[in-house]
C-alpha cells in the first residue's frame with residue numbers, strides 16, 4: 001500500500017525545489033513505514049489447546065478431539081472444516097492478520113503447507129492439552145512438552161530453508177501466543193475425578209502454574225523473546241459448564257470461575273517475576289478473562305442474541321464428535337459456536353481488543 005501511494009505522490013510533484021524536498025520527505029517516511037512493517041513481526045506462533053489449534057489434531061490417529069468435519073468451518077473460506085473448533089477463524093488467525101503477517105495461522109502438521117507458510121509462522125497447538133501434562137494424556141493429544149519438540153523440529157527445517165542466521169532472527173523477533181489452561185480446569189480438574197481426589201483448587205492451580213513457568217522458560221531458552229500468555233477465560237459461562245454444573249436453570253457455576261481467577265492471579269504474578277528474571281524478554285499477560293466477561297455481560301452491545309448455549313445442535317452439550325455433519329446449526333448471532341468454544345464473531349472481538357490494549361506497548 002505505502003509504496004503505491006509513494007509513487008503516485010512522486011509523479012504529482014515532479015518539479016521545483018519545494019517539490020523535491022517534499023518528495024524526499026515522502027520517500028523517507030515511506031521507507032520508514034516500510035521498514036517498520038518489515039521488521040515489526042516476521043512471524044507468529046501459537047502453542048496451547050483448541051482455541052488456537054488450526055488442525056494439528058487431524059494428524060493424531062488416536063484422539064477423538066477433532067473438528068475436521070462439518071458443520072465446523074461453515075463460515076470459513078470455502079466452508080472448509082480445517083480442524084479448527086469454530087464456525088470460522090480462530091483468535092490467532094485474527095491476531096496474525098492484525099499484526100500484518102497473514103490471514104490464517106496454519107497447523108504445523110498440515111502437510112499441504114508451503115515453505116513460505118513455515119517462514120511466517122504456524123500453530124503447534126493441540127486441542128485438549130493443558131499446562132498439566134496429564135490433560136493431554138487423558139484425551140490422547142499432545143502436551144506442551146511435545147509441542148516444543150515440534151518447535152525444535154521446525155527450527156531444523158527453517159535452518160535449511162532460510163539459513164541459521166535468518167532463522168535465529170525470526171525466532172527472536174516473532175510473537176508467541178500461549179493459550180491454554182481451560183482444559184486443565186474444565187476437564188482434568190472438574191470433570192475427571194483423578195486430580196480432585198488428591199488436590200484442592202489451590203494446589204491444582206500450583207501444578208498448572210508450574211507447567212506454565214516451565215514452558216515459558218523453555219521457550220525463552222529456545223530463543224523466543226516476545227511471549228504473550230493469555231489467562232483462562234471465565235469457564236463457568238461455557239454452555240457445557242452451565243449444563244453439567246448449573247442445575248436445572250443452567251446458572252453459571254460460580255466455583256469454576258473462582259478456580260479460574262485463582263489461577264489467573266498466580267499466572268499474572270508469576271509472569272511479572274519471570275519477566276524480571278529472563279533478560280531481554282518481553283512477556284505479556286493477556287487478560288482474556290475480562291474481555292470475555294464483557295462479551296457475556298454486555299452481549300447486546302456487541303450484537304449477540306444468545307449467550308447461554310452453543311450454535312451447534314441443542315447448544316447444551318455438543319462439541320467435538322457430538323457437533324457433526326448430522327447436527328443442525330443456529331441462524332442467529334451466538335456468542336458460542338459449540339458448548340465449549342466461542343464463535344468466530346467472539347474471537348474477532350477478543351483479538352481486536354488484545355491488539356488495541358497490548359500491542360502498542362509490546363517492544
Ligand SMILES: *[C@@H]1O[C@H](CO)[C@@H](O)[C@H](O)[C@H]1NC(C)=O
Pocket residue numbers: 133134145210211214
Ligand atoms: C509432566 O510434567 C512434569 C512437571 O512439569 C514432568 O516432571 C514430567 O516429566 C512430565 N511427565 C510426562 C509424562 O511428560
Ligand SMILES: *[C@@H]1O[C@H](CO)[C@@H](O)[C@H](O)[C@H]1NC(C)=O
Pocket residue numbers: 266267269270273
Ligand atoms: C513473585 O515474586 C514475589 C516477590 O519475590 C513473591 O512474593 C511471589 O510469590 C512471586 N509470585 C509467584 C507466583 O511466584
Ligand SMILES: *[C@@H]1O[C@H](CO)[C@@H](O)[C@H](O)[C@H]1NC(C)=O
Pocket residue numbers: 290293294295297298
Ligand atoms: C459492561 O459495559 C459497561 C459500560 O460500557 C462497562 O462499564 C462494564 O465494565 C462492562 N462489564 C464488563 C464485565 O466488562
